[in-house]
Amino acid sequence: MLHKKDDxxxxxxxxxxxxTELSVSLPKYRMPPNEHLASHAHQLVIDELMxxxxxxxxxxxxxxxxxxxxxxxxxxxxxxxxxxxKDEYPQTAELEARCVHILADLWNSPEAANTLGTxxxxxxxxxxxxxxxxxxxxxARRREAGKPTDKPNLITGPVQVCWxxxxxxxxxxxxxxxxxxxxxxxxxxxxxxxxxxxxIGVVPTLGVxxxxxxxxxxxxxxxxxxxxEETGLDIPIHVDGASGGFIAPFTVPELVWDFxxxxxxxxxxxxxxxxxAPLGVGWIVWRDAAELPEELIFxxxxxxxxxxxxxxxxxxxxxxxxxxxxxxxxxxxxxxxxVHMSCHDTAMYLAEQISQLGHFEIINDGxxxxxxxxxxxxxxxxxxxxxxxxxxxxxxxxxxWQVPAYTMxxxxxxxxxxxxxxxxxxxxxxASLLMDDYRAAIAHFDAHPIVNSMxxxxxxxxxx
Numbered sequence: 017m018l019h020k021k022d023d024x025x026x027x028x029x030x031x032x033x034x035x036t037e038l039s040v041s042l043p044k045y046r047m048p049p050n051e052h053l054a055s056h057a058h059q060l061v062i063d064e065l066m067x068x069x070x071x072x073x074x075x076x077x078x079x080x081x082x083x084x085x086x087x088x089x090x091x092x093x094x095x096x097x098x099x100x101x102k103d104e105y106p107q108t109a110e111l112e113a114r115c116v117h118i119l120a121d122l123w124n125s126p127e128a129a130n131t132l133g134t135x136x137x138x139x140x141x142x143x144x145x146x147x148x149x150x151x152x153x154x155x156a157r158r159r160e161a162g163k164p165t166d167k168p169n170l171i172t173g174p175v176q177v178c179w180x181x182x183x184x185x186x187x188x189x190x191x192x193x194x195x196x197x198x199x200x201x202x203x204x205x206x207x208x209x210x211x212x213x214x215x216i217g218v219v220p221t222l223g224v225x226x227x228x229x230x231x232x233x234x235x236x237x238x239x240x241x242x243x244x245e246e247t248g249l250d251i252p253i254h255v256d257g258a259s260g261g262f263i264a265p266f267t268v269p270e271l272v273w274d275f276x277x278x279x280x281x282x283x284x285x286x287x288x289x290x291x292x293a294p295l296g297v298g299w300i301v302w303r304d305a306a307e308l309p310e311e312l313i314f315x316x317x318x319x320x321x322x323x324x325x326x327x328x329x330x331x332x333x334x335x336x337x338x339x340x341x342x343x344x345x346x347x348x349x350x351x352x353x354x355v356h357m358s359c360h361d362t363a364m365y366l367a368e369q370i371s372q373l374g375h376f377e378i379i380n381d382g383x384x385x386x387x388x389x390x391x392x393x394x395x396x397x398x399x400x401x402x403x404x405x406x407x408x409x410x411x412x413x414x415x416x417w418q419v420p421a422y423t424m425x426x427x428x429x430x431x432x433x434x435x436x437x438x439x440x441x442x443x444x445x446x447a448s449l450l451m452d453d454y455r456a457a458i459a460h461f462d463a464h465p466i467v468n469s470m471x472x473x474x475x476x477x478x479x480x
Contacts, residue, residue, distance in 0.1 A: 032059050069418055075436045075450075076420040078259055078289040082441025086346070087339045091294055097334035099135065100325065108334045111341040118344050120301050122265050123257075123274040123283055132308050133301035134327055135337050139258040139286035140178035141328050142300035145312075146254045146282045147182040149302065150217035152309040153252070163213075171210050172219040173202030173231050174425050176258070179219065188216065194427035200224065200379065201231045204239035211243060217252045217281075222260030222273055226424060227380045228390025228435070230260055233273035233280070240279055252281040252307075259388045261285030262292075266353040267360060267384040281307045287340045290356065290388065292347070292440055297336035355440050359389035362447050363438040367391045369451045373458060375401055382438060389438040394431060402465035403458075405434045411457040417450060 032038065037056045042048055071081040083091075094108075102109035116133035125131050136142040147170065155165045169189035172179055183190035191210045193202045201224050211218070218240065220231040233255055240251050255261070255273060262285055264271050274280060280303065287297035302308045313326045347355065363382025370376050370393055379392040395401055403411075405421035412419050424431045438447075 032056060070416050072441055072446075073416045074418045075438075075442070076418050078286070078437055078439075079295055080288055080290075080292055080439060080441075082439070083294055083339075084346075087294060087342060090339045090342055091335045094335035094338050095333070097338075099332050099334040099337060100330050105334060108338060112334075112337050115299070115337065115341050115344065116301060119285070119299055120275075123261070123301060125275045125301065125303060127304045130305070131301055131303070132305050133299065135287075135340075136298040136300060136327055137296055137329050137332055138288065139256075139284050139298040140176075140181070142284035142286075142298040143178045143254075143256055143258070144182050144185075144328060145300050145326065146256075146284050147179070147188070147217075147219075148186065148312060149282060149308055150252060150254055151186055151188060152311060153307070154214075154216040156309065167214045168216045169210075169212070169214050170216055170219065171202075171207055172256075173221055174200065174224060174226055175219070175221060175256070176225045179256070189214075191215075192426070195424055196427055200227050200424070200428070201229050202236070203232060204235045207236050208239050208243055211240075211249065211251055213249060215249075215251050217254050219254050219256050220273075222255055222257040222264060223388040223390070226422075226433070226435070227387070227392045228259075228382065228437075229380050229387040230264070230271070230273070234271075234277065237277045237279045251279075253277070253279045255280055255283045257283050257285040258298075259286065259289050262287075262290040262352070263356050263384075263388055266349060267356050275303050288336065290439070291340060292343050292352075292355065293340040294336050296333060297340055356389065357384065359438045359440065359442075360384045362442065362444055363389040363391050363436070365444060366436060366438070366447050366451070367393075369447075370454070373454065375399065375458065376434075379433060382436075390435060391438070392433050392435040394433050403461040404466070404469040405432045406471065407461065407466050407469050408454075408457055409434065411460060412453060415453045417453060419450075 032055060035056055037052050038059065042060065074081065097105050097108050099108065099112065112135050115135065117128055117131065120128040120131040120133060136145065151168055154168060158165045167189065169191050170183060171191045171193070173193050174195055175192060180190060182188065193206045193210070202220060207218055218236060220233045220236055222230050222233070224231060233253065237253060244250050261283055264273060274283060282300060282302045284298065284300045285291065287293040287299055288295045308326065313324050315324050360382060367378050367381035370391065371378050375396060376393040377396045379394060380387055380390060382389045382391045395405060409419050409421040419434060419436055421432055421434045423429050424433060
């Protein structure tokens with residue numbers, strides 16, 4: 017026993033990389049038979065993560081990758097809080113409720129003090145809840161009119177995969193408006209051409225995934241008003257504000273897209289995108305309580321008290337919600353405006369610099385009027401290019417940058433584009449360094465033209 021104690025003492029005093037535990041390869045797909053020192057296991061895991069990309073250089077993601085030290089401290093202090101257990105953590109539940117009312121007010125709800133909404137694990141879950149409310153309300157109207165409920169449909173522009181999931185999971189026909197020529201988003205005419213009595217709702221996106229553009233919510237609303245006058249069809253709108261819901265109110269407050277339009281019944285947004293919160297929080301707010309069917313609300317007698325719940329998840333962390341509330345208090349409307357306008361300014365700088373390279377045509381310049389701080393572009397037609405966008409994206413990865421190149425969805429699959437998301441933490445200096453690497457990459461291809469360019473599958477770095 018004394019000899020074993022000396023062995024253990026020696027192991028504890030070893031420099032971590034001189035230890036016997038790190039001198040062998042541990043099993044990766046089954047548990048090791050014995051325990052290991054915490055410091056050694058920690059070093060092993062951290063070293064493996066070195067192979068990941070640098071998230072700050074990931075210009076593909078919409079998600080927040082820079083956080084204030086105070087937010088990191090909040091996350092550390094709230095790791096043990098289960099959001100669903102409102103009886104044990106009543107103040108965390110209160111902060112969630114405050115966030116819902118803050119968002120309802122931000123989105124101009126006529127009943128902001130009494131509205132219904134909830135946090136979710138992300139905008140996709142929030143979108144699902146919005147879609148479910150549209151579906152349940154449509155079914156109720158159809159049953160009351162004595163009509164069948166077996167062929168619901170939903171109209172969207174080019175959408176992110178969560179709406180495809182919703183349509184498949186709940187057996188709803190997704191009438192996704194395809195891109196045509198230089199039109200990359202929905203418009204009112206395309207919406208009206210697809211509406212019928214089985215339409216549960218229309219979903220414009222405030223910040224389309226592929227280009228960053230805002231879809232014309234106000235124009236769609238007016239077209240649906242005119243349709244109702246002509247036909248009696250009353251079609252509701254759910255706005256997918258995953259990104260733009262946390263940007264437009266601060267940067268273009270005059271843009272009418274939210275609850276100022278009576279036809280807008282619900283809005284979802286992603287707190288961990290331009291809401292500036294850590295990964296793992298989304299939000300949905302309904303115009304008023306009547307728009308959320310009672311059948312979707314469950315009263316759960318569990319964990320010490322009766323709790324109404326209408327999220328798809330149950331247990332989930334509370335730290336992201338607390339951090340979201342911190343951001344609201346910390347930044348206020350003016351702080352959010354400054355952050356997002358700075359991102360727009362950097363995006364427009366990038367658009368100008370990219371257009372000067374001679375190879376590219378800008379689709380969206382990232383300005384506040386056109387959409388979120390996202391720059392998207394394609395190769396110029398009628399110009400010789402010694403590379404394609406997939407080659408360029410692959411070359412930039414040698415410097416750590418992840419700049420996605422991808423083909424557009426239905427009817428424009430022939431069009432490869434590239435896109436940069438400008439988020440908090442990507443400043444003008446970083447943008448100028450990126451442009452230096454763009455120029456170096458193009459100079460490389462000028463000297464070494466690509467004979468057999470990459471395909472999207474071969475690039476393998478990013479897919480919509």
